[in-house]
Amino acid sequence: MPQRLAELETWLAAVCGPELEFTPASGDASFRRYVRVRLPDGSTRIGMDAPPERESAARFVALAGRFGALGVHVPRVYAADPARGFALLEDLGARHYLDELNEATVERLYGDALAALLAIQACGPRDGLPGYDRALLERELGIFSEWLLGRHLGLVLSAADRALLGQSCEVLIASALAQPQVLVHRDYHSRNLLVSSPPTPGVIDFQDAVLGPVTYDLVSLLRDCYIAWPAERVDGWAWGYYELAVQSGVLRPEHEPDFLRWFDLMGAQRHLKAAGIFARLLHRDGKSGYLADIPRTLGYIVAVAERRTELAGLAELLAARVIPAL
Numbered sequence: 001m002p003q004r005l006a007e008l009e010t011w012l013a014a015v016c017g018p019e020l021e022f023t024p025a026s027g028d029a030s031f032r033r034y035v036r037v038r039l040p041d042g043s044t045r046i047g048m049d050a051p052p053e054r055e056s057a058a059r060f061v062a063l064a065g066r067f068g069a070l071g072v073h074v075p076r077v078y079a080a081d082p083a084r085g086f087a088l089l090e091d092l093g094a095r096h097y098l099d100e101l102n103e104a105t106v107e108r109l110y111g112d113a114l115a116a117l118l119a120i121q122a123c124g125p126r127d128g129l130p131g132y133d134r135a136l137l138e139r140e141l142g143i144f145s146e147w148l149l150g151r152h153l154g155l156v157l158s159a160a161d162r163a164l165l166g167q168s169c170e171v172l173i174a175s176a177l178a179q180p181q182v183l184v185h186r187d188y189h190s191r192n193l194l195v196s197s198p199p200t201p202g203v204i205d206f207q208d209a210v211l212g213p214v215t216y217d218l219v220s221l222l223r224d225c226y227i228a229w230p231a232e233r234v235d236g237w238a239w240g241y242y243e244l245a246v247q248s249g250v251l252r253p254e255h256e257p258d259f260l261r262w263f264d265l266m267g268a269q270r271h272l273k274a275a276g277i278f279a280r281l282l283h284r285d286g287k288s289g290y291l292a293d294i295p296r297t298l299g300y301i302v303a304v305a306e307r308r309t310e311l312a313g314l315a316e317l318l319a320a321r322v323i324p325a326l
Helices: 002-016 057-069 106-123 134-152 159-178 216-222 231-248 253-283 291-304 309-325
Strands: 021-024 033-038 044-049 077-081 086-090 181-184 210-213
Touching (some): 002 044, 057 077, 106 181, 106 216, 106 231, 134 159, 134 253, 159 210, 216 253
Antiparallel strands (some): 033 044, 044 086
């Protein structure tokens, strides 16, 4: 990584000119790294390093253009060398939603985030995006079993528990595939939304966008792995989104009976995957900072099972064997 950083700084100097100052900017849960670049005039940019063997800078650049064309505030790309994995980006600042959300700000910030999400869903491109298909959903759910249950906790499930987990995952997959399909950011939550110069939010980490279930980004935002709100309040926000989604043509009135169930089950799929990823970040990548978020993440599933009887067995397994072992 030090060599990659030196190469990035050399490339940035060639693009921006001499007398630059470099400071670390936020990293993330992928292999990408960022530096903040201060130019001689005092303005700043972000340098992105996306190692080509691990990440696709070309996909990031292409999707930045497509999101930007919707009026979504993603970083402007000033220069890029996709073959080397480098890009020079607009600096959207460092005020993440996670740090700014509180009782005084949440209605406004979530209102802005939901408006941006509806723009993405109603007007976003559909061509050329990979599908959030059965194979991808199965791979994601497999991360939970492999990395959290197996690698992190060393749990050996009985045949009955394995069957229960498999049946639960099938319920989640079927629900996801039954939903209307839209452009899905795939990580639309408080660590990837910024309070920035208008329009807020600034949206980052969109390079893994797919065509997938309509409730995926919604539940990522409202049942965030990093911050929790009272369940009845989340339901209120979700129904407020539903009404706007119908008005914008993203959903139809006949979807109302299924909407909240889709939302609940989509959340369970995402939270199983996220819990597995948090364990993988420790054991594969040496990043331990996400382990503390696993109880909250799995706790959503236990809570939502109170009204989704199809998740009762999964919730019992999590509450009895997984969460106490964390």
